[in-house]
């Protein structure tokens with residue numbers, strides 16, 4: 528199964544509905560980045576989407592380069608330099624204080640692609656810099672249940688289906704419903720994706736393969752971790 532999405536507006540190659548991601552508020556990410564990045568420092572945001580986190584980082588005074596393979600997503604980014612392209616092929620002639628790989632891209636079921644994502648992080652971080660990775664832990668996968676979800680402002684996010692189709696490989700579908708006013712009011716999107724369950728040890732080994740060392744988890748839910756050049 529390839530990742531896919533449905534609903535109004537453009538859908539990215541990985542199944543992300545652009546209009547839906549444009550509605551979401553920044554969460555804890557800007558504060559997490561600020562904890563590990565020097566004031567006014569440089570941040571490379573990989574898979575930046577419509578700028579949900581980018582805009583908050585720019586507001587905090589960081590110098591941000593936002594990378595995404597979706598031109599429709601990048602068209603919504605303001606205040607940052609944008610680079611249209613695939614993370615795995617990225618070769619910028621510069622290094623950054625912090626490189627962010629968000630949105631559980633590291634849980635891709637394509638092992639080669641995961642290594643290429645991590646290699647892109649490693650070749651763009653300064654010596655002594657920080658690589659911030661958002662992932663779903665093994666426990667996180669084990670807690671996935673159809674029918675669970677959360678509210679994000681006027682958006683209801685529900686996991687409508689999840690199945691472990693082979694050992695460690697999960698296929699899930701999310702439903703995003705926007706009940707608020709405005710053009711997007713009443714819109715419903717779905718996003719289906721595959722995710723690989725990685726243990727802490729497996730993740731640490733993947734990082735080591737890219738020349739990175741798992742330093743520590745940054746959030747209580749362990750979804751964000753700090754890796755540094757080994």
Ligand SMILES: C[S@@+](CC[C@H](N)C(=O)[O-])C[C@H]1O[C@@H](n2cnc3c(N)ncnc32)[C@H](O)[C@@H]1O
Pocket residue numbers: 539540541543548573574575576577578579580594595596597600612613614615629630632
């Ligand atoms: C789920 S969206 C989240 C966007 C943003 N990180 C956020 O949290 O709001 C994931 C984004 O990653 C981008 N993406 C996925 N795989 C990518 C790749 N291999 N190279 C570049 N961008 C990618 C998609 O186009 C999409 O915009």
